Amino acid sequence: MTKFSQYNFNDAINKSLKEIHFDEPTKVQEAVISLVNKKKDIIVQSETGSGKTHAFLLPSMNALTKDQEVQLLIATPSRELAYQIYEDTQNILKNYPEEYNAFIFVGGADRDRQKRKLEAHQPQIAIGTPGRLWDLIRENDLHVDNVQRYVVDEADMTLDMGFLNDVDQITNKLPEDREMMVFSATIPQKLEPFLDKYMHGPKRVEIKNSSIIPKNVDNWLMFTHGRDKKEIIYRLMTIGEPYMVLVFANTKKTVDEIYHYLRNKGLKTARIHGGLTPRERKRTMKQIENMEYQFVVATDLAARGIDISGVSHVINAEIPDDLDFFIHRVGRTGRNGMSGIAITLYEPGEDHKVDEIEHMGIKFEPKDIKNGEIVDVKERDRRQSRKATQEKLDTKLVGFVKKQKTKKKPGYKKKIKQAISDERRQQRKIEIRQERRKQRDARRKNNS
Structure with missing residues (x-):
């Protein structure tokens, strides 16, 4: 079994790994670290939560020099993910000499302040969202002439959120001989032209899960029968003793509705979506990390890539339009070998959506709430659904x-x-x- 101690990292990294209790690399880290050390361009397809961040951080940071210039550039599509990578970087840097620095650049933050900071000195590591990074590079505030390693994280999400043009502009400004690493849960066909344009004979790494839904996660399905979903969610949260519940909805509006309903019921609940100010989102994430909230309601894009520890329950208040998000949602629970429960609510007329998920090879256990308890129910009756489908x-x-x-x-x-x-x-x-x-x-x- 491989250990981090076998990679010949410097003493600062080894000390930091010991402090954060990292002993053995994950599958993606084991597959990627040696390739990064060989300065190979790589395309890595692996699920959220598989350890991708440290797969590129550890070998890249091990190669840093004291030169006050950007050597590692990381572009990521959401502010929350940028802050998370920044915190992971700081946890490793804390045992480095003071000469080593990482700066974060995201939209919504004070750009003039960021410029003044860069005038004082350039960091060895620059992390940020594509729009803000490009603004600073275009205006020659952030110097990328000597970048050695360039990471595009959550590339499929970057494409979905419309940031690929900014990433394209950034990449065009980097040295020709820089090493490029692209990490993503999926590699859409629309991403391939960008990869072909900028990568040199990339090595592709795909880490497949042994099963779509981890065996340690119970995957429940609940038919609402036209009842108020918010009331069902509240009842699910107050049955038993969930450690941390993450509720997903498709829109900011629905997130707000569930959030206010649960708060009015007396549950200390947080929300995460793109309508919050950067300051609110950052503060909320910090409070979640400090376990100040037991219940969190979020949209997919706002929560994608964020690692919230200890999620015991995931509730799908709505079935996502993009079924890949279903996998990402359920993958938030049952991590590190712990058991988890994923609960999907579906309304009358949504039987075909459930069928599509099952065609992906995902099995559900039909459940309902009766007399304040979760009970097994018979398999869903699909006769009406089949009839409706046939009529169409x-x-x-x-x-x-x-x-x-x-x-x-x-x-x-x-x-x-x-x-x-x-x-x-x-x-x-x-x-x-x-x-x-x-x-x-x-x-x-x-x-x-």
Whole structure:
């Protein structure tokens, strides 16, 4: 079994690792550290919470010199993740001499103050959100002429949030011979042109989970029957003794509604979403880290990449539109070998969303609340859902379904499911094209 002591890190890093109780590397750290040491461009696909941050921090910081110039540049799409990486960096730097520094640059912070700080001296490590980093680089406040290692963290999220153009501009200003590392939970096809443009024969590393949902996580499903979800969430939070509950909703509006409801019920609850000011978000994250809150309500993009320790329960107040987020959400609990519970609430008419999740290979345990207790319930009755689905299909497909059922040959159920799935996919494409056409027509009218 590999130990951190085998990597020949400097004494400062080894002392810091001992203080934060890091002894053995995770799978992604074991796969990546040696590649970083060899100065290889790398593309790393690994789930949130797998230890990616220290995979690039430890070997990069081990190579730092005392020269007052930016040697390690880290771009990350959210302020919260930037602060988290900054704190991880400070936990390692604390045993370094005073000459070594890391600065953080995020939107919403005082830019003039950041400029004055850079005029005094440049840090060896610069961490920030793409927009603010690019502003400082473009105006020649942050000097990146001698960057040796460049990290793009949570690249898929960077793409989703529309920051790829800023990252592209930053990358174009860096030395040609710098080492580039891209870390992401997924590698979307739309990201490939950017990777091809700037990376030199990158080594791809993919760390797959042994299962989509960890075996130590109980994955429950609850049908709301049209009841108030906020009341159900409150009851779930007050049954038993959850250590830390993380509730996910799809929009800032829904987060605020759940947050205010729980606060009015007397639960000390925090919220995280993009509508909060940078100061509020930073203060809230600090309070969560200090265990001042037992209950947290958040949106996906605001919480993505943030490591909240000790989450015993995850509650999906809404099923996410992007099902990859479902995996990220559930992955917040059951970490470090601890048991966890993930609870997904679904409304009438959302049976097809649950089907899509199950087609990913995820199994649910149907549950309900009765007499103040969580109880098992029978498998969901999907007859109405199937009927509704069949009514929406065109007559040709309905005939195909009936024909396949009549034949009852092996694999007919699989063929039916595939045909229905193909029809839905085609229908979505048509709807998207129609919507885009409407948007183009509207823009032409406005410009005419």
